[in-house]
Amino acid sequence: MNDPTGKTFLGHPRGLATLFMTExxxxxxxxxxxALLVLFLVAATxxxxxxxxxxxxxxGAIYGLYAGAVFLFSLPGGWIADRxxxxxxxxxxxxxxxxxxxxxxxxxxxxxxxxxxLALIVIGVGLLKPNISAMVGALxxxxxxxxxxxxxxxxxxxxxxGAMIAPLITGTxxxxxxxxxxxxxxxxxxxxxxxxxxxxxxxxGDAGLPPQGISAAxxxxxxxxxxxxxxxxxxxxxxxxxxVVPISVTALAQLFGIGMTLLGFGFFIGVLVFGGLDxxxxxxxxxxxxxxxxxxxxxxxxxxAATTFNLFAQDYTDxxxxxxLFADNxxxxxxxxxxxxxxxxVFAPFFAWMWVALGKRNLDPxxxxxxxxxMLLLGAxxxxxxxxxxxxxxxxxxxxxxxxxxxxxxxxxxELCLSPVGLSNVTKLAPKRxxxxxxxxxxxxxxxxxxxxxxxxxxxxxSEAAAMPAQFLQMCxxxxxxxxxxxxxxxxxxxxxxxxx
Numbered sequence: 001m002n003d004p005t006g007k008t009f010l011g012h013p014r015g016l017a018t019l020f021m022t023e024x025x026x027x028x029x030x031x032x033x034x035a036l037l038v039l040f041l042v043a044a045t046x047x048x049x050x051x052x053x054x055x056x057x058x059x060g061a062i063y064g065l066y067a068g069a070v071f072l073f074s075l076p077g078g079w080i081a082d083r084x085x086x087x088x089x090x091x092x093x094x095x096x097x098x099x100x101x102x103x104x105x106x107x108x109x110x111x112x113x114x115x116x117x118l119a120l121i122v123i124g125v126g127l128l129k130p131n132i133s134a135m136v137g138a139l140x141x142x143x144x145x146x147x148x149x150x151x152x153x154x155x156x157x158x159x160x161x162g163a164m165i166a167p168l169i170t171g172t173x174x175x176x177x178x179x180x181x182x183x184x185x186x187x188x189x190x191x192x193x194x195x196x197x198x199x200x201x202x203x204x205g206d207a208g209l210p211p212q213g214i215s216a217a218x219x220x221x222x223x224x225x226x227x228x229x230x231x232x233x234x235x236x237x238x239x240x241x242x243x244v245v246p247i248s249v250t251a252l253a254q255l256f257g258i259g260m261t262l263l264g265f266g267f268f269i270g271v272l273v274f275g276g277l278d279x280x281x282x283x284x285x286x287x288x289x290x291x292x293x294x295x296x297x298x299x300x301x302x303x304x305a306a307t308t309f310n311l312f313a314q315d316y317t318d319x320x321x322x323x324x325l326f327a328d329n330x331x332x333x334x335x336x337x338x339x340x341x342x343x344x345x346v347f348a349p350f351f352a353w354m355w356v357a358l359g360k361r362n363l364d365p366x367x368x369x370x371x372x373x374x375m376l377l378l379g380a381x382x383x384x385x386x387x388x389x390x391x392x393x394x395x396x397x398x399x400x401x402x403x404x405x406x407x408x409x410x411x412x413x414x415e416l417c418l419s420p421v422g423l424s425n426v427t428k429l430a431p432k433r434x435x436x437x438x439x440x441x442x443x444x445x446x447x448x449x450x451x452x453x454x455x456x457x458x459x460x461x462x463s464e465a466a467a468m469p470a471q472f473l474q475m476c477x478x479x480x481x482x483x484x485x486x487x488x489x490x491x492x493x494x495x496x497x498x499x500x501x
Contacts, residue, residue: 025193032166064454073126088208097124102187171334299449307457375483377414
């Protein structure tokens with residue numbers, strides 16, 4: 001699987017550099033565009049830099065549909081690669097779709113053109129995101145697990161570096177000059193990533209090549225399924241957009257979230273009842289179902305970064321620092337979208353060290369306890385932003401950026417307790433014949449959570465700022481109560497799965 005030329009990258013296969021840079025530019029595009037999306041949607045049509053003039057609720061619902069669909073389409077994206085074109089081609093075509101989608105967003109015109117751009121991005125991310133990670137793993141086939149882990153750590157840095165830099169660049173261009181130019185900048189980044197990918201893919205060796213051993217009949221059948229699925233989606237989109245099926249964007253997002261939730265629980269019930277599992281396997285599947293619920297709730301709170309917190313930064317945060325560099329005497333609100341990535345880069349090594357150090361002393365918390373801690377940290381972040389909202393209401397002015405940054409810090413700590421632990425444990429707990437599908441439920445939980453984040457984000461403070469403290473406090477109580485429940489029951493849950501950490 002290694003580079004046939006024998007070249008290396010930081011002591012790792014040279015192909016890792018190809019995938020690192022591809023992921024860097026793709027994540028630059030994703031987070032750069034995400035930082036602008038809700039702000040553009042709510043910007044008044046009469047502004048010097050006009051947006052769509054939507055209300056917060058509608059903008060949040062659009063974001064929720066988009067972000068949820070991105071995660072959901074990773075499932076067919078992985079299937080298409082496994083059954084038809086291979087991971088390498090899926091990444092290439094995915095990158096082109098993403099670039100085309102962002103360039104479409106940059107075209108001034110009717111909302112329909114803009115929504116077409118979002119749809120193209122969804123398809124592109126669905127093709128690229130699951131398959132580029134699989135290719136990283138393929139580079140280390142037959143090599144020690146520790147070396148593979150180190151390779152993924154380097155790759156993970158590419159994700160966070162892209163996420164950290166993008167809002168500072170696209171946010172500045174989009175907010176301070178022209179929204180459409182910001183989207184164009186995001187599209188150009190992915191195009192650069194695709195070009196370097198194409199020029200250096202020979203370093204990937206055999207990783208990601210088209211699947212072998214699939215008959216022509218099976219391949220033709222798979223293509224028919226893709227065409228039929230695409231036709232159904234296009235037809236539904238046409239009916240909804242034309243108004244033949246009268247439904248609001250908010251109601252559509254709600255139905256989307258409900259449908260994905262039912263799909264997840266339906267899958268678990270089907271496996272438990274008809275999957276031919278023994279008693280021990282059923283217990284482990286029940287634990288994965290609990291992780292699905294945890295992921296759903298956590299991301300519903302965490303991903304309000306792009307909706308609730310983005311709008312809070314714009315409307316209620318003092319952004320006078322470096323404000324003299326900008327026409328309105330405030331730095332862009334989208335800059336705060338970089339905070340999470342900065343905190344991950346700084347603190348992820350510490351968390352990795354801490355779990356190892358605690359493990360050597362037999363003090364490493366069980367997985368349910370770590371999930372409970374993640375929910376408590378999520379609740380603590382909402383408590384901080386609740387206090388900031390109270391200051392806004394009482395003073396009628398804006399609050400210091402430290403409130404928002406502290407919220408992001410606590411939520412990032414929660415992410416570091418939940419995300420890597422969840423990915424690791426799903427692969428450990430899942431019955432061998434269901435590993436891929438169980439991993440799909442983890443991403444399905446992220447899809448539902450992102451959809452809920454959009455719906456919640458559009459509702460918070462939409463009527464009046466005075467309602468924000470109570471709304472944030474409610475989210476604090478929900479996350480905190482669920483976290484405490486997990487921690488209290490973690491000894492029993494640990495026994496349920498048989499000493500899995």
